[in-house]
Amino acid sequence: MSLLRQALLSPQSVAIVGQSNDAAKTAGRPLKYLRQAGFAGRIYPVNPGRESVLGERAWPSLASLPEAPDHAYIVTPTDAAVEAVAECGQRGVKVATVLADGFAEAGAQGAARLARLRDICARTGLRLVGPSSLGVVDLRAKAMLTANAAFDEKDLPVGRIFAVSHSGSMIGALLSRGKARGLGFAGLVSVGNEADLSLGEICAATLDDADIDGYMLFLETMRNTDALRRFAIAAAERGKPVIAYKLGRSLAARELAVSHTGALAGEDDVAEAFLAACGIARVDTLDGLIEGLPLLARVPPRQSGARRASVGVVTTTGGGATMVVDPLSLRGLAIEPPSAATLARLAAAGIKVQPARLVDLTTAGTRYDVMKAALDILTTAPEFDLVLAVVGSSARFHPELAVKPIIDSAGADKPIAAYLTPDAPQALAALAAAGVPSFHTPEACADAIAAALRRRPPRPLLAVDPTASWPGSSRPSTSSAPGTQQGVDARVKPGHDASRDGRLLDELAACQLMQRLGIACAPTVALDAGITQAPVLPFPYPVAVKALSAEIAHKTEVGGVVLGIADSDALLAAISKIRESVAARAPDIRIDRVLVQPMLSGLSEVLVGYRIDRDVGPLVIVAAGGVFTEIYRDRSLRLAPVDLATARAMIAEVRGFKPLDGYRGMPRGDLDALAHAIVALSQFATMNDPPVAEAEINPLLVLPAGQGVVAVDALVKLMV
């Protein structure tokens, strides 16, 4: 057992700093709970104002204790808590957990307090949970270091699940709601602000605990994702599933997370991609979180090359089963009808069903032998990855009819998930006891099935070679540009510092970089903006002309683009107009050169992007182009880099690409080339000399199948 895990969860001695004499108060609860549970270690209540608390000796300070306790729970107000943490550091306490708020969510003053806590940890080796932690509980060790009001009972059910939550309240919700379902926990931790110990580190400390089978995470934000990802990878190696509920599908909820946790609000699909890359099953419902782990234990992560998952359904109630099928289908899961061979086997067993997507035995088929035979056939049918069994009213008083056969099929090769339409607590308990994943609501059932069947093995951590440079012989700022071969001077000047966060390359350098990655770019000629006679261009009119500057990220916004130029006179006029527009709208930027490109068109314009996300690291994005990208939020993203199969999966997720895929007889686009472009752009994640912070091709023209894709505009921002 690691030292951290021992002090955190199985302390031999604990101090409660600020323990109150009033057990009804928040600060009075920890001692009460510890005694109530029968904690066997040494307990030191610390309260300088009293001789005793709740009938026990109170110690005046940490310094006065006869030993340095393994774990101190600090339940004093904010400022006193900071001092207590300092004393913990001095006294040699191993782990301190801090209840008080007034840190991450409390502006500059809170940030200063946080910095102080981190400094103490760094100097003394103290590890800290919180602040704003409602506590750390190990039900096996009876270590009830919590002030959560829901822990105020004896005989809390010990189980094999470890629950960790950003929300302190939710550890009480998970505990009590779990208990109502007969579900027990090994431990529960409220991680608070994660000033020192992150959620991922706390989970990781328990990885080798043989009595923990799986992890239940309640997330309000994406924070310390590196530790979370390392933990998730290690958990997957040990076959321990991780299930997560993350708040923030809606913008309003993400804003709330900001206001009440002080965390920053990322985009939800970024969190989704991150959790998926970690092999963490994300659910959308609270019941799905509480009830989902047994199903994950039965459904191993599916390799990304695997065929689309398919669910077979057997039921005694068509309407009841459809309540699960409906949300499952909305989550993109396929409910497949039995194959002809399976239907034949059903018929041979005397089970006559209509050839539909579900095997509906109807009320008349509510008999042990019928249901058992149907389950035996479906769980051995090769077309299904999982069998959903939905039982109607008989489950309430006659589980021997249609629930017992499910229990007797618990050992089948295929996992079975069960939903019972009536209130049937005894039948649910029997299913749970037999290890059959079962659910209280149709929505939680669908939620957990979808999460389980979507789960993939975690992606390995990316090993970035810090010296790996971009393809090609040299750095872009000193190399020749795409237009050079056409005999026009196109030497690239190094871009200026264009924004606080990075250094923008000009478009010519950006395009050149794309070409090195293997992405075709539109023919481009750079011209001196002061020319008075237009050169012969290596492509026909009409053309487009654009301001060339590393200081302008969005050229159209400053009048830096003119399209559809018909001839050389119009070209000169357009160059003048661009100089004037930019001079008027961005007086600080001088336009020395412009780019000229032929007017190109493809079947579709798409956006491909790369960026290093603040929360989760390198990402690659593909989206339908134009204004509808934003309106329909129609995009797909993954942690970068990606392989070709992943790029193809991303393309399949963008609905706006359907017309490129032969929809309604429309001409097919070169989606294969698009996939290669996504893969290429995602390679920025593996290159570090110099490191790219952001890159975007918008638009990338998709040409007819076989003709490739062409980048028409590109933006690249270096990290420094």
Place this chain on the structure above:
Amino acid sequence: MSLLRQALLSPQSVAIVGQSNDAAKTAGRPLKYLRQAGFAGRIYPVNPGRESVLGERAWPSLASLPEAPDHAYIVTPTDAAVEAVAECGQRGVKVATVLADGFAEAGAQGAARLARLRDICARTGLRLVGPSSLGVVDLRAKAMLTANAAFDEKDLPVGRIFAVSHSGSMIGALLSRGKARGLGFAGLVSVGNEADLSLGEICAATLDDADIDGYMLFLETMRNTDALRRFAIAAAERGKPVIAYKLGRSLAARELAVSHTGALAGEDDVAEAFLAACGIARVDTLDGLIEGLPLLARVPPRQSGARRASVGVVTTTGGGATMVVDPLSLRGLAIEPPSAATLARLAAAGIKVQPARLVDLTTAGTRYDVMKAALDILTTAPEFDLVLAVVGSSARFHPELAVKPIIDSAGADKPIAAYLTPDAPQALAALAAAGVPSFHTPEACADAIAAALRRRPPRPLLAVDPTASWPGSSRPSTSSAPGTQQGVDARVKPGHDASRDGRLLDELAACQLMQRLGIACAPTVALDAGITQAPVLPFPYPVAVKALSAEIAHKTEVGGVVLGIADSDALLAAISKIRESVAARAPDIRIDRVLVQPMLSGLSEVLVGYRIDRDVGPLVIVAAGGVFTEIYRDRSLRLAPVDLATARAMIAEVRGFKPLDGYRGMPRGDLDALAHAIVALSQFATMNDPPVAEAEINPLLVLPAGQGVVAVDALVKLMV
């Protein structure tokens, strides 16, 4: 009490036709349940094969009974059931309920059986529930005419809710799940195939039952919508809320409804629009259905002109509250921060909260006085329509802290909805007893709040004057066409019968009709397709030319359209090409004339449509134009006709119209004219001479604000 209601729910005498001697069998249950419940009326088990069943005298036939029973439950197999219904008709039974399946879902043979049942009803006055009905139950009258296995218990909780379901199994699910929440029912009916008595008629029969407060519907399909709508309107008049769960959000679920009920699968947004027009609150979760009625009772339907509904949130747990806020926001409900005035009142009461979207008292604020003061202020704040109170772990063992204040606020002016994060059955029971709507899951809470706040008063039934004709002096087939005033012969020939379902008008007649409704059409000239010299057109080139035929609904599919014609020679060539294409692809259709229009463009092309939906009647639809309409399912529809406010609401629902509304500085489109066009097209619902089955303008060009909209192509299909 109506005779139907009396015989259906409060029969003085019942027969169980096919009652088995084995109480474990489906056909053995009704007699067992009736006796178990203590039904006080006369019971006649009918079983020709036995002297006695379950220890009671068995009668050989309906004819042998000493009286005609009020209500016969027929639990025999299919063919015997048809004969039993015939005997019921002969014997003068008032209501028969049929358990057997083998009707609507059983092809031609089933359809013949259904026809026989309907014929018996028509001839004898017998009213029928089912077939495929698991029964009819009135818990007050202890009339347990059901074979549903979940009714096998004593002391079922009597309440004031009437539940009606397409699914027979679900009446057991609602009963038992309701019981687990302390919720009772007045009655429950499984309506089966609705061969005679429809779901709406059965509900309507109970409207004047003073002991029924609200209705809970479980719908698998939209069927007999006229009766459902009449019932819903009458229920609204009596202030009795109706809540509905309807399967079929997903296509897969709609297909299942087809296979297991024999009903046809309509589109889900059509059902959504219909239920909304009925003032029925539709929920998406089973728990939302079971738990939602108390909230509906507190939230009256909102007038359609009312401002967007706003929810105020007070909580002791930010994370817990956000679990409700997240799905609420995804449903489009606004969670508003308190106004400055409300924040000032909170501050004056000593409640200091961060100015965020929710009033987060935090765990530290888990005190009666704090929560009560916050509730008093929020329930009197004018900015909120509803207050959501979310209580954390204290709710489990200390409801006196933060749950009691909610109970004590039950009489507040604004409705309060409560969600408790831990398992807290006592606190939930206390809330329910006090009449505070409360919920077991955050998802059901959000679902019910959204359904309640979206609910509108039902639209009155449309009174169609069967003689009302279209605007203008005469029927379109004999009137002059839009092109006439330009001096070109444009006399319209009556359209041919173009499809099995109706009679298509040709485009000229269709456009003329649109103009009569006040919708501007593109200038149009009709030309003889045999011309050898092009006339002078009243508009400049380039032009478009289209085949003119009432036999072609989709001209492009037969090569009937040529765009961008530059001059008169090209026009003649285009006409030839169209004749050849149509001759090749649709040899039966002769093209005598073509239409010529100028090439027009607007800011956007949209689709506006009208149709008489098979399930719900006249509908008006507006959608973003082009292929993305289908890909993103981006459309809005309502029962027709609609007023201007409704048309504007429809426009606001189509995401693809955002660019027309000043999005990102794009030029504004004439959405006002679009709204008027929607209103105009929807007027087909009020005209009946001749009746229009379908009408579509696609595309309708939206011009810049102030410049209107222009129909470029129109299709109209008459009913006959």
